[in-house]
Amino acid sequence: MTHPALQPGHTAVITGAADGIGLAAARRYLALGLNVVLADIDAEKLLAAVAGLNAGDRAMAVPTDVSNPRAVEALRDATIAQYGVVHVLMNNAGIGGGGSAIERPDRWRALIEVNLFGGINGVQAFGQAMIDGGQPGLIINTGSKQGITTPPGDTAYNVTKAGVKVLTEGLQHTLRNTPGCQVSAHLLVPGYTFTGMTGGGRAEKPAAAWTADQVIDYLIANLEAGVFYVICPDNDVDEALDAARIRWAAEDVAARRPPLSRWHPDYKAAFEAYVREQGS
Numbered sequence: 001m002t003h004p005a006l007q008p009g010h011t012a013v014i015t016g017a018a019d020g021i022g023l024a025a026a027r028r029y030l031a032l033g034l035n036v037v038l039a040d041i042d043a044e045k046l047l048a049a050v051a052g053l054n055a056g057d058r059a060m061a062v063p064t065d066v067s068n069p070r071a072v073e074a075l076r077d078a079t080i081a082q083y084g085v086v087h088v089l090m091n092n093a094g095i096g097g098g099g100s101a102i103e104r105p106d107r108w109r110a111l112i113e114v115n116l117f118g119g120i121n122g123v124q125a126f127g128q129a130m131i132d133g134g135q136p137g138l139i140i141n142t143g144s145k146q147g148i149t150t151p152p153g154d155t156a157y158n159v160t161k162a163g164v165k166v167l168t169e170g171l172q173h174t175l176r177n178t179p180g181c182q183v184s185a186h187l188l189v190p191g192y193t194f195t196g197m198t199g200g201g202r203a204e205k206p207a208a209a210w211t212a213d214q215v216i217d218y219l220i221a222n223l224e225a226g227v228f229y230v231i232c233p234d235n236d237v238d239e240a241l242d243a244a245r246i247r248w249a250a251e252d253v254a255a256r257r258p259p260l261s262r263w264h265p266d267y268k269a270a271f272e273a274y275v276r277e278q279g280s
């Protein structure tokens, strides 16, 4: 059974849709019979991507900088003018390349503006209109495992994706407590996925990575099952290993262990034993 929001004639809006996971989602929604509105800051790449879909008037390109709330409101207005009710919103645009806690304040600001405010702007521009539309709807925000287990390295990126997780959790609470609301929120957490963001100019997909199409297959199956936390595996990390890593990270707080203990030499052996115990 396809999710009631993902029906022929319905409309999906996807940000960061000129490439990668967003473009794969657009292709899939078109195949399911939806109209798609593709938004991206890279207008040239966006127009080429939409032309490549060969979808005629079922696909529309709206160049948009998601960090600008006025631009996201304009995206909403353009969508409603063209197709009416919005059934699916994917706040998916994202950038990497932040830094550690004590460096690159300019990159911190850029990542927060795009990854976190991009999602907030999407939710605020579309949320009420989708509820008022009175039809089944989905708001899917793209997070990251880096926002859940917060590995060392790009703390700025981790902060933005932790924010997206918290935003989406709160949104779902609000939606499920809104009388008559048929819209639900979901957190899409891709594993290692071969896209422009992670490809580093490589033509060949690394063996460990999933394709963007695999992420969308997994997303659709989980939406149909009503799952909120759509935590995708990849070819190196299965669902059990993800679950063990997530539990370990939460236990740092509950047990007052040092933060990021998974990467702390004093806890290396204990973490490895825990993962074995959890059956990964």
Ligand SMILES: NC(=O)c1ccc[n+]([C@@H]2O[C@H](COP(=O)([O-])OP(=O)(O)OC[C@H]3O[C@@H](n4cnc5c(N)ncnc54)[C@H](O)[C@@H]3O)[C@@H](O)[C@H]2O)c1
Residues within 6 Å of the ligand: 015, 016, 017, 018, 019, 020, 021, 022, 039, 040, 041, 042, 064, 065, 066, 067, 092, 093, 094, 095, 114, 142, 143, 144, 145, 189, 190, 191, 192, 193, 194, 195, 196, 197, 198
């Ligand atoms: N690829 C992975 O392994 C992976 C893993 C976890 C999470 N993610 C997340 O998945 C999402 C999609 O990433 P992807 O891997 O498909 O990368 P991608 O680089 O292929 O696609 C991201 C798109 O977002 C667009 N974008 C950047 N800034 C924007 C802005 N201000 N406004 C509108 N569009 C903007 C880019 O132009 C690009 O087309 C991101 O949020 C990313 O953080 C990716």
